[in-house]
Amino acid sequence: MVLTRKRVLPTAMLDSLSPLIAALRADGYSVIGPTLRDGAIVLAELTSASDLPHGWGVELDAGSYRVRRRDDDAAFGHSSGAQSWKTYLHPAKVPFWTAQKTSDGFTVDVPPPDGIRYAFVGVRPCDLRAIAIQGRVLGSSYAARLESAFIVAVDCTEPGEACFCVTAGGGPACGPGADIQLTETVGPRYLASAQTTIGQAVLDTLPQQPATPAEREQGATAVAQAAERMQRHLPSIDLRDLLSGSRNAARWDEVAQRCLACGNCTMVCPTCFCTSVRDTTDLGGDIAQRWQTWDSCFDLDFSYLHGGPVRTSTSSRYRQWLSHKLGTWHDQFGESGCVGCGRCIVWCPAGIDLTEEVSALAQERQTDHE
Amino acid sequence: MKPKLAVWKFASCDGCQLSLLDCEDELLEIAAHVQIAHFLEASSASVCGPYDISLVEGSVTTPLDVERIRQVRADSKQLITIGACATAGGIQALRNFADVDEFRSIVYARPEFIDTLAESTPIAAVVPVDYELRGCPIDRGQLLETLSALLNGRRPRGPLHSVCFECKTRGTTCVLVKGTPCLGPATQAGCGALCPAYGRGCYGCFGPATGAPAHAKKVFNLFNSGAPS
Numbered sequence: 002m003v004l005t006r007k008r009v010l011p012t013a014m015l016d017s018l019s020p021l022i023a024a025l026r027a028d029g030y031s032v033i034g035p036t037l038r039d040g041a042i043v044l045a046e047l048t049s050a051s052d053l054p055h056g057w058g059v060e061l062d063a064g065s066y067r068v069r070r071r072d073d074d075a076a077f078g079h080s081s082g083a084q085s086w087k088t089y090l091h092p093a094k095v096p097f098w099t100a101q102k103t104s105d106g107f108t109v110d111v112p113p114p115d116g117i118r119y120a121f122v123g124v125r126p127c128d129l130r131a132i133a134i135q136g137r138v139l140g141s142s143y144a145a146r147l148e149s150a151f152i153v154a155v156d157c158t159e160p161g162e163a164c165f166c167v168t169a170g171g172g173p174a175c176g177p178g179a180d181i182q183l184t185e186t187v188g189p190r191y192l193a194s195a196q197t198t199i200g201q202a203v204l205d206t207l208p209q210q211p212a213t214p215a216e217r218e219q220g221a222t223a224v225a226q227a228a229e230r231m232q233r234h235l236p237s238i239d240l241r242d243l244l245s246g247s248r249n250a251a252r253w254d255e256v257a258q259r260c261l262a263c264g265n266c267t268m269v270c271p272t273c274f275c276t277s278v279r280d281t282t283d284l285g286g287d288i289a290q291r292w293q294t295w296d297s298c299f300d301l302d303f304s305y306l307h308g309g310p311v312r313t314s315t316s317s318r319y320r321q322w323l324s325h326k327l328g329t330w331h332d333q334f335g336e337s338g339c340v341g342c343g344r345c346i347v348w349c350p351a352g353i354d355l356t357e358e359v360s361a362l363a364q365e366r367q368t369d370h371e
Numbered sequence: 372m373k374p375k376l377a378v379w380k381f382a383s384c385d386g387c388q389l390s391l392l393d394c395e396d397e398l399l400e401i402a403a404h405v406q407i408a409h410f411l412e413a414s415s416a417s418v419c420g421p422y423d424i425s426l427v428e429g430s431v432t433t434p435l436d437v438e439r440i441r442q443v444r445a446d447s448k449q450l451i452t453i454g455a456c457a458t459a460g461g462i463q464a465l466r467n468f469a470d471v472d473e474f475r476s477i478v479y480a481r482p483e484f485i486d487t488l489a490e491s492t493p494i495a496a497v498v499p500v501d502y503e504l505r506g507c508p509i510d511r512g513q514l515l516e517t518l519s520a521l522l523n524g525r526r527p528r529g530p531l532h533s534v535c536f537e538c539k540t541r542g543t544t545c546v547l548v549k550g551t552p553c554l555g556p557a558t559q560a561g562c563g564a565l566c567p568a569y570g571r572g573c574y575g576c577f578g579p580a581t582g583a584p585a586h587a588k589k590v591f592n593l594f595n596s597g598a599p600s
């Protein structure tokens with residue numbers, strides 16, 4: 002995976018994704034992609050293209066997710082799903098080491114890397130950005146997993162009701178980071194381009210026709226139109242400035258009346274990276290283990306310092322989340338921590354909408370200045 | 372000398388004690404590291420106190436319970452309450468919102484023989500408690516974690532966050548957002564998000580999450596109706 006190349010225009014037209022998935026599996030990749038399970042589009046291992054959610058779409062709203070039948074057979078006619086790729090690249094629970102008591106002390110064993118090479122099929126443009134953002138935050142084990150991964154990204158031709166990638170600094174066309182890039186067109190058939198040499202090597206083996214100028218045009222138009230159809234937006238002001246100037250906003254108390262501090266927003270967010278470390282022992286005290294687990298700024302224990310947690314109120318915890326995503330992420334990592342995937346809106350049990358909260362903060366600030 | 376473990380029962384269904392018997396694979400190991408001194412569900416043989424660790428199941432509902440739990444406390448170095456009855460009064464704490472004399476006269480032919488308190492209270496309302504394990508029933512993983520922590524002289528660690536953390540960790544898609552009512556966002560984690568993993572909503576048996584806001588905790592009025600909010 003190379004992050005710096007310029008977008009290569011689609012060169013090939015594929016009639017099916019079956020040969021691609023078969024080729025990746027034959028290359029030894031564990032192929033992960035969207036599939037329909039328990040009434041949601043989830044990420045899971047794909048054994049063939051028939052595991053993709055062909056013909057399924059979604060209806061999304063704040064705090065609401067329903068799958069629906071589409072009137073075509075599109076495999077990617079649903080927006081960002083229930084999980085993000087951090088499930089694989091930054092797993093929820095990772096063993097750090099195991100210590101074993103010996104007659105004269107103890108030994109410590111660090112588990113070797115699992116050696117799994119993932120091929121991710123159907124990575125959305127927002128998630129492609131999120132993967133790169135997490136890469137700039139997390140260390141070498143993330144980099145190693147990402148380095149060995151093969152990424153098949155797909156442009157969005159139909160934004161979900163919760164998406165706002167355009168005003169989050171991205172858009173429905175894939176940016177850098179993929180090995181192969183697809184645009185789903187009617188049929189479904191797939192415009193494809195290789196963005197890296199390993200992507201090219203795989204694409205070359207697949208049955209294909211050259212993409213015609215008309216087909217390319219059709220794909221490009223569909224992606225461009227998707228950008229026009231976003232239903233949610235961030236206000237077009239300096240959000241870093243808004244958040245740093247809103248520390249004492251009344252809106253934090255208002256949102257805290259609805260927020261349950263459940264942490265779902267951070268867990269589904271493809272860029273949230275926070276973890277905690279916990280130790281376990283066996284009953285006899287012969288074996289001790291250290292684990293890294295996902296954590297969240299909504300967890301009361303998360304801000305536990307000497308003597309107690311420093312963020313006890315829900316408003317302070319919600320403020321931390323929003324301020325980090327859109328404000329202090331810039332100070333730490335030189336960019337925004339939000340790619341506009343809309344997951345935190347859909348999967349919030351209280352239906353709290355990040356874009357609405359930001360707009361309310363902007364409104365409050367403007368009123369205060371008048 | 373192995374540390375002495377005792378298991379006590381108050382007003383409860385025995386399900387939590389059963390979780391200890393349920394630790395089939397670990398039971399021999401537990402027995403290798405502690406002396407099971409008092410555990411009537413497993414054996415009628417009983418060794419007298421003091422005890423290093425007492426596990427207490429059930430709520431306090433009679434004047435005799437009050438005396439017994441004071442004695443258990445006096446005999447125990449560490450007292451751990453187990454289950455929704457012991458930690459929150461249990462389903463029997465629904466009486467706390469009604470007139471117990473009226474119940475007594477409706478249910479029993481000779482109500483004057485019934486010696487009961489007006490309220491069903493958690494153990495912690497009567498004596499100090501060192502640790503509490505929530506749930507109806509408790510989670511055997513949490514029980515083992517607590518016992519191994521105490522046996523190894525470290526502090527047991529339990530989550531203060533919601534069941535939602537556990538759904539997300541195990542990859543369960545949220546049933547609430549898909550349309551099934553779920554108390555998980557306000558409920559303390561610990562069960563591993565068992566119910567949502569089988570497609571049903573959490574019914575809150577672990578009680579209010581310590582970290583949940585007060586308005587979220589208002590949903591608890593069944594298993595944990597006696598829980599401090």
Ligand code: SF4
Nearest residue numbers: 270339340342343345
């Ligand atoms: S903050 Fe919300 S919209 Fe932004 S990247 Fe995270 S989950 Fe997606």
Ligand code: SF4
Nearest residue numbers: 273274275298322325
């Ligand atoms: S928003 Fe919260 S959970 Fe997410 S990265 Fe920031 S501090 Fe961590």
Ligand code: SF4
Nearest residue numbers: 260261263264266349
């Ligand atoms: S904003 Fe929503 S998802 Fe996030 S902690 Fe609050 S209630 Fe939970």
Ligand code: SF4
Nearest residue numbers: 535538545546553555
């Ligand atoms: S199913 Fe219930 S416990 Fe799980 S994430 Fe949804 S609301 Fe939370």
